[in-house]
Amino acid sequence: MTVNADLSGHVVVITGAAGDLGWGIAQACLGAGARVALVDLDAEGLAQRSGQDDERLLRLPCDVADSEQVRRVIDAVLARWGRLDVLVNNAAVVTPGEKLGDLSLEHWQQALDINLTGAWLMCKFALGPMRRAGRGLVLNIASQLGSVAAPGRGAYGTSKAGLIALARAIAVDHADEGVRSVSLSPGAVLSSRVLRRYGDAETARHMLASRYPVGRLGEVEDIAQMALFLMSKSASFMTGVDVRVDGGYTAI
Template identity: 30%
Template sequence: MSGLAGSSVIVTGGGSGIGRAAALRFAEQGANVVVADINTDAANAVVAEIEASGGTAKAATGDLSDQAVADEVVATAVNTFGGLDVLVNNAGIMDTMTAAADVSDAEWERVIRVNLTAPFLLTRAALPHMLAKGKGAIVNTASEAGLRGSAAGAAYTASKHGLVGLTRSVAVMYRDSGIRANAIAPGGTRTGIAVTADPAGHGPRVLSGYMQNVGRISEADEQAAAIVFLASDAAANINGVVLPVDNGWSAV
């Protein structure tokens, strides 16, 4: 992919799943990668993988929904690699497929905080550095649940719809400053994230009738390929797009 060699890239949730696959792909393209994750051991393991293949990476760990941590992740990229070219807001958590009437305050607040507030905090911290360079690419990992109401519970669905809105707002506000913001909307993907749901609950019972349309479960690297494309110069005129990577689920 053009334009990525020597670039400075942050990938959140980079210690596993789609984030790990994206971090490895960026490194293969010659990018310098900050692997950000709440799990220190996982982040360090991915950094070691990249370095063993001749790439350059650095770990940054902590809870990204904390403004101080978000600021530190961005500072790590800027101070270590001389700036920031690409931000991938990929870290996220699932809900328990709970319908709105049954969602606890704790579940709602945690899912929104991780899936929506953290990407906002990182984006806000990253933008001044991208604006100073006059260019930048932000890629968010949304979800099929950001396109429809039948792919997850109330908290997760709201968080991913919100992330789609954030993506489009940033695209509009900063397109004349050389900054692009896009998102992928993964369908079912093989990662380490487990969904804990009570099959007898109202939400899971309703949603089970729609999950037959999921189709083939994708591999994390298929999602990562779309992320790297959207961050690259090959997508230079793509801005404000939410790209389903779902084997056609969104077309059903």
């Protein structure tokens, strides 16, 4: 799927931009004419992902769980481009695969701090310029595990369910100010994170693909193109919803 979207002049802020999914969404936005702020705790990863200098890119190392760092990121974006049209909350951490009764408080808190509170902090500071402009979109990258449970993924799933609820709350609170808010819930995507867990693509497909009615894992492009659609004018009547791009996983 290739989405025909025009984001010329728009400014998109993407957290977790050093990862495969964040960078994939960034590339889709750049291809649609947007200016993109790449936000990630991994400064070296940001530099490697973005490659050559591009005046449409802004690289901003940030711990999204740190309120002051988040404030500085939004200030830097406004200082550079004077506007903020889309916030993509994609930063996430996956906690150890343990039953909830065995999970440490440290790992539980880490999942909530980064995946959920970090997203709220980004929203808190990004909503100001959006509300003043009377336009904007908050796009939370949630997960199929925000809607269904999986063994050993309780903290991660809880944080992603929170992202879905956060998107709905923002939609209800700020629709009258021109701000839309949606969540996008991917299924398993063939990314470096999945490859690290399973060793290689063939093993990942063997272990996971049969769980999906479509018979395959997702590709980064599947998610990036849906994100681009949700940013486009074609999705202007969509807010407060969770869009699942999960190959039918949650339909079973």
